[in-house]
Amino acid sequence: MATNAEIAGRFEEFADLLEADDVEYKPRAYRRAAENIRAHPVPIADPVASGNEAVLEEIDGVGDAIAAKIVEYVETGEIEELEELRAELPIDIADITRIEGVGPKTAGKLYRELGIETLDDLEAAAEAGEIQEVKGFGPKTEQNIRDNLEFARQIGQRYLLGEGRPLADDVLAFLEGLEAVERCEVAGSIRRWRETIGDVDVLAATDAGEDVVEAFVDWESVDGEIESGPEKASVRVGEIRVDLRVVVPEEFGSALQYFTGSKDHNVRLRNYAIDRGMKLNEYGAFDVSEIDDPDAGLRVGDRVAGDTEAGMYESLGLPWIPPELREDRGEIAAAENDALPDLLTRADIRGDLHTHTEWSDGNTSIEAMIEGAADMGYEYYGIADHAEGPGIVGGMGLSDTEIIEQIEAIREVAAAHEITVFAGIEANVDADGEIGLSEDVIDALDVVVASPHSGLDQDAQTATERLVHAIENPAVDVLGHPSGRLLNERSGLEFDATALGKAAAANDTALEINANPRRLDLWGSAVQAALEEGAPIAVNTDAHQPSTLEYMRWGVHTARRGWAEPDDVINTWGLEDLRAFLH
Known part of the structure; x- marks a missing residue:
């Protein structure tokens, strides 16, 4: 059955193709509907398929026309109007618009002028010098396309964490409902909460492996079987591949550690074990200190751990290392020295400072x-x-006059609520690092989030200087989504995270982890680099409706990937401490 993300993807494609066809107004309506469908907390396909179309009335932006298209898609797997538009504009719109600076309108023009339908067509035209000959284009645009082709191809093979993890939760719920399954957990990059994933990996402990595999392949959510055997199976749920591996209960811990990864973490941990006369693999931890040939077999030596994942680390004298840290960025040395961070949790968050x-x-x-x-x-x-x-x-930004009006409106509404409400603004960080707010507006605001939204093709040095300049502005409280990236859509700015961290620490400016699953910006390694310089961090959702306040989940785990502790994050602080921090 189609997922909310899959349905939303159809309307996003609809919007892009309409925009490529120079249609006005409709694209925005479809994008709004797509965002709300994607964020809707309850799957909509099952009730729609059962005739309960009333569920669609709960989704803001879904009127009768869009609701009819959703019903059509759930029932037939197609939207006739979308198919007609695809035939009229046979463009791989999602692939082509992943190129920085190439939006739907540009894609439509390149199709009409040069017949470009695919990334391969685009590359051929760019290499032949044809793009710069099209009116409104030029050598710089053509070079930008050449520079970004590899990135566009790479990201097309991965899914957002925000798409994969909810599916993984559904898989776990299904497996937990099987009597034969003793334990189950996600593994791989999704358990490490990486921002994008290739597939969903799940591990189950059972003494009835073949029965569990059979039940999994027959799960009603499965749209197609890829392969299956007595110990594993791969299926397709919507557009995402799900891989299940079953193991006996006594090997669940070792298998979970092994299949969680990362590869670099596991290699370093195995080498750490070898230096201590131990051997680690998916079957357990083995003492091979008295064995002449430790590589003679996978189960050679005295098995000392493997039932639990914590036992695998304990067998080496180490504490359990949280999955988010397993990227070979110093976590094993920190564990050895009892210096692992006390990581941020969702319960530590007291507020959200960047919403719309x-x-x-x-x-x-x-x-x-x-x-x-x-x-x-x-x-x-x-x-x-x-x-x-x-x-x-x-062009939906507020003028200075409108900002003042909104501050008054926020204060009026907030007066009727017990929660403390900050009247803020998301200012644009322009190409030179300026934020463009008047002093009167700055004085009236409680919080200023400053974010880059344009000029995202600057070189790393220029981008770093631009962002540092914004951080140093006394009015700026939070540098929002510093790279401006959109995962699987555009790469955004490259910058020196250490330099940003130093500037943020020196100027009491927080660096944002934007928790929108399409951004997750900053990301783990950048957060870690900034924290090492003493930078304060803010975890914000950038929510555009109440349901997307739940994006905080993704932001917290991204902060954990950056080794963030509660005190590092300003929106874990008490109200008075936060007030003192805000400029």
Whole structure:
């Protein structure tokens, strides 16, 4: 059955193709609907397939016309109008628009002028010098396309964590419901909470492996079997491959450690074990100190651990290392020296400082967003709609006059609620690092988030200087989504995270982990580098509707990948400490 993400993807494609065809208004409506479908907390395909179309009435932006298309897709696997549009514009729109600077309108023009349908067509035209001959293009645009082709091809093979992890949770729920399964857990990159995944890996402990594999392949959510055998199976759920491996219960811990990875972590850990007369593999931890040929077999030596994952590390005298840290960035040495971080948890978060309302590009009212934050149990909450500036979608940024009006509106609504509400703004960091707000507006605001939205093709040195300049601005409290990347869509700015960390520490400016699963910006290694310089961090959702306040889940795990502890994150602080921090 189609997932919410799959249905949303059809409407995103619809919007892109309509925009490529120079249709106005409709693309925005379809994108809004797609965002709300993707974020909807309940799967919609099953009730729609059962005739309960009323579930669609709960989704903001889904009117009768879009609802009819959803029903059509769930029932037939196609949307006739979309198929007609694909025939009219046979463009691999998702692939081509992954090129930085190539949006749907550009893709449509290149198709009409040069017949470009695929990345291969685009590459051939760029190499032949044909693109720069099209009106409105030039040598710089053509070179940019050549420079970004490899990135576009690479990201097309991976899925967002925000798409894969909910599916993984569904798989776990199914397996936990099987009487023969004693334990189960996700493994691989999804357990390490990497921002993108190739597939979903799941491990189950059972003494009835073949029965579990058979039940898994017959699971009603499976759309196709790829392969299966007595110990493993691979299926397709929607567009995502799910791999199940079954093991006997006494080898569950060792298999979980092995299949979680990363490869670099496992190699270093195995070498650490060898130096101590031990051998680690998916079958257990073995003492081979008295064995002449430790490589004579996988189970050679005295097995000392393997039932539990913690036991695998304990067999080496190490504490259990959280999966998010297993990237070979010093975690084994830290474990050896009893210096692993006390990682941030979801329960530590007291508020969210970067969210949006319908005043700019959000989907709902100030009142609804404040109520949503209160329902999250937060002590405080910040609204930061877009200010005017280059790169703001649809030119929906607020003028200085509108910002002042919104501050007054926020204060009026907030007065009726117990939660503390910060009136903020998301200012645009322009190509020179300026934020474009007047002093009167700055003085009236509680919090300023400053983020790059344009000029994302700068070289690393220029980008670093630009972002440092913004950090040094006394008005800026938080540098939002510093790279401006959109996962699987655009690569964003490259910069020196250590330099940003130093500047942030020196200027009491927080660096944001934007928890939107399409961003996760900053990312783990950049967070770690910044924290090593003493930078404060903010984990914000960039939510555009109440349901996407739940994006905090992705942000917290990204912070954990960066070794963040609670005190490193400003929105774990008490209200008075946070007030003192905000400029």
